[in-house]
Amino acid sequence: MPRRLPGTHWKRLERQERGEGLYLIAWIDERPVGHLLLKWGDSPLSPESSLWPTLSDISVHLNYRSRGIGSQLMEHAEQIAARRGCRQVWLSVALDNPRARALYERRGYRQTSLDTHVSRWPYLDEHGQERWQEETCVRLEKSLSART
Numbered sequence: 194m195p196r197r198l199p200g201t202h203w204k205r206l207e208r209q210e211r212g213e214g215l216y217l218i219a220w221i222d223e224r225p226v227g228h229l230l231l232k233w234g235d236s237p238l239s240p241e242s243s244l245w246p247t248l249s250d251i252s253v254h255l256n257y258r259s260r261g262i263g264s265q266l267m268e269h270a271e272q273i274a275a276r277r278g279c280r281q282v283w284l285s286v287a288l289d290n291p292r293a294r295a296l297y298e299r300r301g302y303r304q305t306s307l308d309t310h311v312s313r314w315p316y317l318d319e320h321g322q323e324r325w326q327e328e329t330c331v332r333l334e335k336s337l338s339a340r341t
């Protein structure tokens with residue numbers, strides 16, 4: 194997937210190998226077209242954060258969007274979390290990303306009472322230079338209790 198630093202996928206896989214997450218990849222034939230990292234822990238919403246996992250790094254390749262791939266990744270992540278006994282999941286979305294937010298709200302995610310926060314990550318620009326992206330995000334949560 195474009196723009197992220199080399200090694201990003203390995204770091205997510207390493208997290209999975211430590212038992213701290215599950216890195217879901219959407220495939221079309223031999224081509225990876227989207228991903229979602231389901232993190233056990235890291236929740237600012239609950240001290241029992243392993244039971245309140247995070248959906249992060251949700252992305253679908255530009256040429257494959259609006260085909261239901263993002264929804265399928267989320268559906269799988271929510272099912273896996275529910276099977277593990279989790280009653281909620283949460284995610285962060287940037288204030289300037291209304292399309293993603295609309296998708297999450299259609300799936301039943303609602304804004305939490307927590308303040309907005311700034312998320313920063315490195316990426317490579319078109320010249321291969323490392324730069325930092327910054328986004329102000331809100332946190333959304335979803336109850337999984339209807340599934341269990």
Ligand SMILES: CC(C)(COP(=O)(O)OP(=O)(O)OC[C@H]1O[C@@H](n2cnc3c(N)ncnc32)[C@H](O)[C@@H]1OP(=O)(O)O)[C@@H](O)C(=O)NCCC(=O)NCCS
Nearest residue numbers: 251252253258259260261262263264265285286292293296
């Ligand atoms: C947000 C993102 C992950 C959604 O992935 P996606 O695969 O496009 O999502 P879906 O196709 O499941 O649903 C999104 C849209 O497709 C529509 N859709 C759902 N299933 C569909 C299908 N089978 N066929 C066609 N359209 C479909 C939805 O109604 C929705 O419509 P919209 O275009 O009005 O928003 C993707 O747009 C993306 O990678 N964006 C850039 C990165 C990003 O913003 N990530 C989120 C960070 S929080």
